[in-house]
Amino acid sequence: MTKPIPPAPFGRRAMLVAAVAMLPAPSIAQGAGQTIRIAVVRATVLAPALLVQQFLPAGWRTDLTPFVAPGDMSNALLTDSVDLAYIGLTIGIVARSREQPISIVANGAGKGTAIIVRADSDIRSIADLRGKRVGNIPLAIHEILLREELRKANMRIQDINLIRLGPADMPGALQRGEIDAFAGNEPNATLAVMGGYGRVLMFPYDNPVGTINVGVLSSDRVTSQRQELMRAWAEAHAKATDRLAADPEGWADLVAREWGYDRTATRRSIDNIELGWRIDARFESQLGAYIDRLQELGVITRKPDMSKLLVKSFVEGVRV
Structure with missing residues (x-):
C-alpha cells in the first residue's frame, strides 16, 4: 500500500515524524504476520521496494x-x-x-549514472570538459564519480565550472545551452539522449568507487x-x-504503472542500472572507496565502524 506524504514545511514534517514515532511498534510475536514499514524514494533503481x-x-x-528528503x-x-x-x-x-544507529542491511542497485554532453559539441573525453559548464548534484554519487574520472585525467574539480542543478532540471538546461554537460542520474540521462540533444560521454564506473549507488538501511533497534x-x-x-533484474520489461511496466514514469524512457534507462541485493566483496570494496572520498571532501570527519555500518547477516541467510 502506498501512502504519499504531501510537501510540508520543516516544522510540520518534523511534527509528523514525531507523531508517527509515538504509534505502537508492530507485533514481534514469533510466527505472527506483521506489517513492514518501508520508506522509499520513487526511483527506478529502487523499484524492488514495490515488489517486496x-x-x-x-x-x-x-x-x-x-x-x-534524505x-x-x-x-x-x-x-x-x-x-x-x-x-x-x-x-x-x-x-x-x-555514531547514530543506522546500518546498511542490503545492496539495492548499482550504476544509474552517466556523464552527458551536448550532442553537437566537440567534447570527446573527460579532458575536454576543462573550462566547461557541467551540471551537478553536489556531493551525490554522480559528483563523486565525476571527480573519479577527473582524477584519472589528472584534473581537479576546479578545472570545470560546476553548475548546481536538480536532477530533473539537467536535461532542459542542456537543451537550452545553459550547460555543456552534466553528471546525472537515470532516467534524466536517457531522456537527454532520447531528445536528440544529449550524447553519452561515458558511464563512469572504471574507478575504485565503481558502480555503487543505492541500498537498504535500517536501525539497530530493528535489526536487533x-x-x-x-x-x-x-x-x-x-x-x-x-x-x-530478470525481467526488464516487467520492471519498466511496474515503475510506469506505480509511479507514473514514462515507460519508454524507463525501459531504456534500465540498461544503465544493475540491480543487486548481496553485500559481497565487490560491494564492500566500492563502499570503502566511496567512504574515503566522502572523508576527503569533508562530508564526514571520521570513517564509520564498518562492523556496525554493515549488517550482513540477514542477506547472508537468504536462500534463493
Missing part, C-alpha cells in the same frame, strides 16, 4: 511511504517511524560516522529486536530484486 509484498509469507504486508528518511529510521529505507547509501554512512521481520523482508527483497 509479493514475496512475503502469508499474513505479512508492506506499508510503503514515499520520501523526498534527512527526513534518516529521522524516520532514528525515531522508529519506519523499519527500512530504500535510499542512497550516504545517509547511512554519515549517520554511522556520527525484530529479527523475524528482517529475515522475512530479506528473503522477499532478494526475490523481488532477482525477479525485476
